[in-house]
Amino acid sequence: MRSEGRQQLGSKKLYAWLLGLCLLVMISFAFPKITWLGSLGYALIALLLTQLVVIRKRVLSLHDRLYQGLGVVALVTQLLWLFTPLRWHNSGIPLVVSWSVLVGWSVVRLVQRLARETKVTASVLMGAAAGYLLLGLTAGLVMMGLETIQPGSFEPIELAAGASAVDASVLASVGVFSQLNYFAFICLTTVGFGDIQPMLPLARMLSVSTGIAGPIYLAVVMGVLIGRYAATVEREERDSTRRDPSR
DSSP: OHHHHHHHHHHHHHHHHHHHHHHHHHHHHHSGGGTHHHHHHHHHHHHHHHHGGGTTOSSOOHHHHHHHHHHHHHHHHHHHHHTSBTTOGGGHHHHHHHHHHHHHHHHHHHHHHHHHOSSOOHHHHHHHHHHHHHHHHHHHHHHHHHHHHSTTSEETOOSOSSTGGGGSBGGGGTTHHHHHHHHHHHHHTTOOOOSSEEOSHHHHHHHHHHHHHHHHHHHHHHHHHHHHHHHHHHHHHHHHHHHOTTO
């Protein structure tokens, strides 16, 4: 019982930390002077995701270890990508692939974990919200990677102004993160203001995929949460009837 209680407490903390990191990244993009916090936040998210597998598991399977290894790969590819020159277009490919697979896998695991919860608690809601924000932030990161691979994928977005800036690292253009993250959430929520437009085929398909992923995630998670809430109410009514048969 004590072990189960510690595991539940660890789950609550991880949900809270994941939500907090997602909010930190979003807030950092609202203030140009602290945009560097966004890159740090992404790195911490990758590390935190690898810790989600240890909850309620004493022995990790090969499947879990592969997931943890993918988190480390995503972290390394992000750091390498940030410090490579903008002219190294192919440096964004490992970033796009690793983060797409990691977060797609993470969201599936997160929904499965939420489905195993017995009650709809504050920590469960934080986990559900964190999953949604994580989708948007990852879409923004992947869009940034795609912009470095194929400059001009999104307009009006410019990674570098002038030839000399092309030799600068990706980190020097981190301000573009805020614009593409804004666009990513516009796609995720299917709002579509039209102030930023995907211009190339890959950019358009990524925008479409983000727009599809948002409603699907909400539909699945809402179904899980409503099902858990209904089961909790039914169980409480059944217990109440057993205690008081006259009801």
